[in-house]
């Protein structure tokens with residue numbers, strides 16, 4: 641691969657000139673379909689997903705595969721959690737393989753360039769790969785999540801299918817999508833806008849918006865019909881999307897991203913109860929612990945992991 645290809649993206653530069661972090665729009669946006677005649681039909685042994693165990697966006701997909709019992713249909717390939725100047729790599733650390741099992745690559749970037757030599761975006765996880773066409777289906781976690789649970793039903797054990805146990809029940813779709821929108825902008829991405837800010841103004845701007853949304857989530861959980869999970873009796877897509885940010889909040893974002901006005905465990909009792917309930921569920925609702933099994937407090941995108949605040953969630 642020519643070196644020039646590797647210089648398109650400055651991997652370690654996250655904020656723009658004005659100190660604001662602006663997330664780039666994901667560029668691979670194909671969809672797998674349950675329709676066998678579609679260009680990317682749902683099949684076993686055809687797709688794999690690249691993730692790392694520290695990333696909240698990749699964690700969504702990891703939870704989903706465990707929740708739906710799809711880990712043998714769409715295998716997971718793990719990269720190291722440390723972002724080095726060449727991007728995500730295979731080192732054998734953080735549960736990663738020592739080389740890409742499909743092509744022997746050292747870096748995830750090589751896979752992106754295999755899909756498209758002209759690609760100029762960021763080399764992100766999660767990344768859903770089609771072994772047959774040797775291309776990336778999608779690198780947008782929200783859409784990977786949707787296609788995996790809506791299009792692979794035929795491969796899911798009967799009692800966990802969307803038709804029986806929906807993650808997006810029709811009657812709640814509008815409410816869930818409304819919540820997804822503000823939670824994405826101010827919480828999931830809000831912690832990054834705060835943590836990657838390189839000016840005081842940018843940090844202040846996003847910090848307060850983030851905490852206003854946590855207050856709003858606390859209120860949401862007080863309302864009838866919003867317990868034990870965000871939208872009632874069953875786990876929905878909204879719980880998955882909120883969980884991956886909340887489980888990292890006290891453990892990482894408070895210190896690493898300076899999201900430290902309040903902590904979930906002390907100032908948000910309802911949110912904390914919800915988080916503990918989802919994390920500790922090892923019963924039918926979580927398919928025997930999909931959330932806990934996929935949470936790795938020992939994998940963080942920082943060579944040194946702060947010892948505190950203690951991971952209280954680890955205590956039953």
Ligand SMILES: N[C@@H](CCC(=O)N[C@@H](CS)C(=O)NCC(=O)O)C(=O)O
Pocket residue numbers: 651666694695696697698723727762763764765766779780781782
């Ligand atoms: N919109 C993407 C964002 C994914 C994303 O930003 N992933 C991070 C890891 S937490 C990443 O791979 N960053 C590497 C980079 O930006 O170079 C999604 O939701 O899938």
